[in-house]
Amino acid sequence: MTDRYTFLGELASNILQQETVSPKDVLIILPNKRAKRVLQKQIAQRISIPQFSPQILSVNEFFESLSPIKSTSKEELLLHLYSIFITFDAFKEESFQTFLTWAPTFLSDINEIDLQLADASLIYSNLSEIKELETTFLKGDLSDFQNKYLHFYVQLGDLYEKFISYLLENKIGYEGLIYRNVAEQIIKAGQIEEQFIAPYKAYKRFIFAGFHALSPSEMSILEFFYHKFHGEFIFDIDRFYDEKYAPFVKTLQNKLRIPDIHLKEDFKNIPKEIFITDVTGNMSQIYHAIDLIHHIEKVEGTLDETALVFADESLIVPFVHAYDCTKANLTMGYPIQNTNAYQLLQIILDLTKNSFRFAKIQQVDHKIYYHKDVVLFFQNPLVTQAIFGGNSEGYSAVNEIVANNQIFIPQKDVSPIIPNLPPQGVEIVHLLIHFFEDLAQKVEKQTPEFFGIQLIIKGLNQTLTVLDHIQCSSIVLDFNSIEYFIYEKVNALTIPFIGDFDKGLQVCGLLETRTLDYKNIIFLSINEGVLPKGKGQPSMIMYDVKNHFKLPTSTYIDSIFAYHFFRLMQRASLVHILYDNDSSSTLAEKSRFINQLEFEVEHKKLTQNISIVKKSISTIPQIKTLENNNIVIHKDQDIIEKLHELKYSASNLTTYIRCPLAFYLTYIERLEQIESVDENIENRVVGTIIHEILQ
Known part of the structure; x- marks a missing residue:
């Protein structure tokens, strides 16, 4: 990798060629952890004798080391926020489940407010006034619900102040609060507390490399180190996209008074072949990418x-099944949602939640299970194989439900292997952990099923850690609230793929490519609405208010993704851009980034060095199949006798013409369709009822 010019390779050479400062006296701050690992590798490749490496930190690691506030999980923050929220007189009776409908969005909003060093009280004051105008303008008396709605928005500013005071007092917080805390120390006192800055005083050279868009809080912190420690900024900006996506960097240049920013011309100077291919369907994209x-x-x-590079990361699952990934490095991991263990957890939670609902509807004091939930439980592969050992006991339980046509099943009639979860409290999580730990004992170790169960147990234990601190409080969480925390923790887990970040095919999302360079790049799903998404995260603050207070909008987010898209191509030689053209379910349109790429290459007269070829693939590539996939059943004496005994009809002869195998299985082997519980009243029963009524 040292033969080809890359951004991190150039940075490694810069560090090692500096004769006046030893590498061990250099501190490098990079945008992410993956860049940190690649830079370490680049440095190691360029030295011939052992020596101390420079200190390399991701920007998050660096900023968090400067503050006494420790980052905590979103789930813990929600519990703290709820404990503050119910101290307001108007919201004392608010359930946690209702609170969850808006609180995660509120946390996301205040994180952005703090990152931007914006005035939260002014923002929420404006927001409440807008809501009042929308609700009351040209309208008569307001309902109780409308008054409560307006009062809620009036209280948001106070809620923010009380919540922040509580977090600062307990020295816990989220990314935005940590960054704001450090930035405001610098703005107010012109200094950071000595205990936090002392570890960095020994370094003789500070390098901030690969940054693009920075929030005001990040800018204030970097400005402090830039001037106090004579820091250096090394940007990766190309003239090809500098006019449209470099204003972020130029804002930083003006604020920090950086004398000069070197603009590269790699896009223009490095010859490129760019193939833009429209493909019908997601699977066709995957198969074509594998061919490439x-x-x-x-x-x-x-x-x-x-x-x-996956713009739509949900395609990682079919890709893993279609391609041999043993020599690939997949940074995203395999989604836990696709494991039998996760599906079993989901079945248990749905089964229990529905049992409470049906018991309430039928006004009984015991659980009533819905037959479909019970059948799904018994048919889960982990239950049939691990609990029943592959014998017929699980199938017998299902057959009994079908034979008796049981739509609702009382708890006393259900197998005890189904966890009996309570309607509220942390005991729900304890019982689930116990169930999955027992299940793990019955599954063969070092198998995918075992790893899936272990991940579920890990997620449940993390949920328990979050919920532990409410044990001594008066907050009692209902089943839906506990379920929310379980899914938040478990859904964040993935099954890691073992791979080398510096060898083999690199499979990743676009943001994971920051500061990295590749010779060959294959983009998947470069469609409008995917890249860029064209819409921001859910927010309680409307677009105009965000725009006025300079909070990030969807336009801002799109421009950041545009920078990373074009930057990744600037040193590549071969680029394949695939997009879906199948509009059968939703409108499939190629991304505006593709249109811009085509326009810029033509407008800047770069066609001599950059060739763009458009292709179209409308069919799925041929998949290898068995050489002989015909099913042949030879007629023996037994089959011939059954054919002689069979009474022929138009129905069975039609079946034979349509599918001889179906004819054989249905009329010779007498295989019947799997029966299921019938929730509708049969016609003969309806007839009997009508007859009785008429009599």
Whole structure:
């Protein structure tokens, strides 16, 4: 990798070629942890004798080290916020479940407010006034609900102040609060507390590399280190997109009074072949990408310089099933939602939640299970294989439900292996942990099923850690609230793929490519609405208010993704951009980034060095199948006798013409369709009832 010019390779050479400062006296701040690992590798490749490495930190690690406030999880923050919220007289009776409908969005909003060093009280004051205008203008008396709605928005500013005071007092917080705390120390006192800045005084050279868009809080902190420690900024900006996506950097240049920013011309100078391909359907994209990967490997003999970038990260699952990933590095991990263990957890939670609902509807004091939930539980592969050992006991339980046509099943008639979860409290999580730990004992170790169960147990234990601190409080969480915390923790987990971040095919999302360079790049799903998304995260603050107070909007987010998209291509030689053209379910339109790429190459007269080829693929590539997939059943004496005994009809002869195998299985082997519980009244029963009524 040292032969080809890359941004981090150039940075590594810069550090090692500086004769007056030893590498061990250099501190480097990078945008993410992956860049940190790659830079360490680049430095190691360029030295011939052992020596101390420079200190390399991600920007999050660096900023958090400067504050006494420790980052805590979103789930813990929600519990703290709820304890503050119910101290307001008007909201004392507010349930936690109702609170969850807006609180996660509120946390996201205040994180952005703090990152931007914005005035929260002024923002929420404006917001409440807008809501009052919308609700009362040209209208008569307000309902109680409308008055409560307006009062809620009036209280948001006070809620923010009380919440922040509580977090600062307990020295816990979120990213925005940590950054704001450090930035405001600098703004007010011109200094950071000695205990936090002392570890960095020993370094003789500060380098901030690869940054693009910075919030005001980040800018204030970096400005302090830039001037106090004579820091250096090394940007990765190309003239190709500098006019549209470099204003962020120019704002930083003006604020910090950076004398000069070197603009590169790699996009123009490095010859490129860019193939823009519209493909019908997501699976066709995956198969075509795999063909491209095989072709690159055949031509170059390696995939060390190749990246497969997913704009739509949900496609990672079908890709893993379609491609041999043993020599690939997948940074995203395999989603836990696709494991049998997760699906079993989901079944248990749905089954229990529905049992409470049906018991309430039927006004009984015991759980009533819905037959579909029970059947799903018994048919889960972990239950059939691990608990019943593959024998017929689980199927017998299902068959009994079907035979008796049981739509609702009382708790006393249900197998005790189904966890009996209470309607509220932390005991729900304890019982689930106990169930999955027992299940893990019955599953073969070092198998995918075992790892899936272990991840579920890990997520449940993390949930328990979050909920532990409410044990001594008066807050009692109902089943839905506990379920929310379980899913928040478990859904965040993935099954990691073992891979080398510096060897083989690199499979990642776009943001994971920050500061990295590849010779060959394959983009998937570069569609409008995917990249860019074109819409921001859910927010309680409307667009105009955000725009006025300079909070990030969807336009701002889109421009950041545009920078990373074009930056990744600037040093590549071969680029394949795939997008879906299948509009059968939703409108599939190629991304505006593709249109801009085509326009800029033409407008800047770069066609001599950059060739753009458009292709279209409308069919799925041929998939390898068995050489002989015909099913042949030879007629023996037994089959011939059954054919002689069979009474032929138009129905069975039609079946034979349509599918001889179906004819054989249905009329010779007498296989019947699987029966299911019938929730509708049969016609003959309806007839009997009508007959009785008429009599």
